[in-house]
Amino acid sequence: MTTDPRDFVVGPDARISDIDLDTEEFLAPDGERLTEERAEALARRAANLVPGRKSLGGDGSVSPVLQFRTPRKREAEQLAHELGIRTSELARRALDEYLDNHARGA
Structure with a gap:
């Protein structure tokens, strides 16, 4: 399953509030109930929306960028x-x- 970053865009008219997903019912755009567990899974997936490569060192951190110019x-x-x-x-x-x-x- 591919994640499209456009699915996570919050518009200027969005209302953001803190709720307990295990006690209050909230339906996701797909019609399924959003629970704390499902929200955590979505958040982990969303972390992969950061552009560029992930850790080259294997520790999970984003690797620093080095840029330079070359005539070659x-x-x-x-x-x-x-x-x-x-x-x-x-x-x-x-x-x-x-x-x-x-x-x-x-």
């Missing part, structure tokens, strides 16, 4: 295409290899 962008894009990876993955691999071989204390 087309070459990088072509090589990434040939390798079947994204250009960002190629850049990560290149930086990792460089740091592994040249970082102080390595």
Whole structure:
């Protein structure tokens, strides 16, 4: 099941209030009752709506972004295409290899 971020847009006329979903009845747009448990599951799914890749370190945190300019962008894009990876993955691999071989204390 794919999650469409447009399903979670709150309009300017929306009323937001705090209710106990286990004691008060609230129907979701699909017509089913929303419980605290279901709301938690939806919130976990909604956390995946954050754009970009998730943790590259495997700890669940969003990985920091590093941007740079290069006159060799087309070459990088072509090589990434040939390798079947994204250009960002190629850049990560290149930086990792460089740091592994040249970082102080390595």
